[in-house]
Amino acid sequence: MADTAQPASVVIVGAGQAGYETAASLRELGYPGRITLIGAEDTLPYERPPLSKEYLKGEAHFGDEQLWLRPVTYYPRQSIDLVSGTVRAIDRITRTVHLADGSRYEYGHLVLATGARARTLDVPGAGLRGVHTLRTAQDAAALRAALAAARRAVVVGAGFIGLEFAAVARESGCEVTVVEALDRPLARVKCSARTAEHVTRLHRRAGTRLLFGQGLAALHGNLRSALTAVELADGSRLPADLALIGVGVIPNTELAAEAGLAVSNGITVDSRLLTDDPCISAIGDCAAFPQVRSGNRLRLESVQNAVGHARLVAERLTGMPRAYDELPWFWSDQFATTVQIAGLDEGHDTELVLGDDPDAFSVLLFRGEELQAVESVNRPADHLAARRLLDRGIGLTPDEAGTPGFTLKGHLAGRREGSAVPAG
Ligand SMILES: Cc1cc2nc3c(=O)[nH]c(=O)nc-3n(C[C@H](O)[C@H](O)[C@H](O)COP(=O)(O)OP(=O)(O)OC[C@H]3O[C@@H](n4cnc5c(N)ncnc54)[C@H](O)[C@@H]3O)c2cc1C
16 A cells, blocks of 8 residues: 555554544544544543643543543544554554454554653662652542642652652642752753753742752652652662652553564654554654654654644645654743743754843754754743744844844844843
């Protein structure tokens, strides 16, 4: 089958953000064939970002249609067959997926949207009650219940999820310590030093302890196997009744690897998000794709990426193939602060800061004469302008950004209104 021909049926493995969006986009584009959406979590497809934000604070709930991507009635109305189950094997010869319960589905085209799972740490005490990870609705429900009773929380890993949880835990009155092996927060996602400093200040101002350059050695519990303390690599112990391990994710690639598809930190796909089998695509958190702009192979973990990938595959399957070249963007909420990132920093040599309010600024990251990414802290208008600018490939040099009167919005409109100063 040529990859541009419309298949008679599409089976999607993984009913998360990317899987749901593929099914919905196929129908929006008028795809008339059979769509089967198979998910291992026994729920309707839902959004994950609120799990570490509104849901954890008790401001959003499942069951009242706030967190579901669509109500239960949507799927039969759109003739999307939503199946609860785990796909155990792919038979590429017969084009069939086999589920753990023995059922099977034939596909014309298969979309792997298997996402990722939380990474755990192999340390003594990792299985104690009170030790959590946060990826699924089930994880979030357990964490929310534990937080309601917790007095002292330790967060291992100062990435976005760890820090979002730390903020909610602190606001709920918990004593919070964040332990990070590297020397600053958000290092894995390559945030600039300026944004990292601001985020550190934000948490310290709220009374949270942040310990950098510290590894986890062990978790200790009492006779009832409940967590009582977190031991660090230097031998010190932090009393704790709750620990969140927020040390990143592992892409779910085993199914693809066992089917003989290429895998390397994600399921390997080309610029059309096709695997080395023209009848199988891979999208979202589980897919490692080539970035058209840089040629680098990327695996991103964001809603934008999951939705963008899904739409591209739906377009390809309905006869509109193209290469994936969408601008990555991301957001995180911590306390009353929103951090938004447009673009991808693949190594910058110049940082310029827009705005003189220490709690509301944007950091412009340049490599040579080229703008790579913009991090905006409480500056949503900058974020939107940066997205448009980067997306449209409108050039911006450090000299231009340093001109008195410069603003991103003004530059976009061909004007100048504020000024950017070197970070430091
Ligand atoms: C707590 C939290 C907060 C986040 N906050 C943000 C944010 O603020 N902004 C942002 O942009 N992104 C955020 N993200 C990331 C974003 O949610 C993910 O990038 C996005 O959900 C990825 O979608 P996906 O469909 O690729 O994978 P997932 O959402 O992981 O979905 C994959 C699904 O596939 C299922 N599956 C796997 N294997 C099988 C199998 N063999 N058979 C059947 N089903 C299978 C899994 O059970 C899962 O339900 C957050 C993530 C988390 C966990």
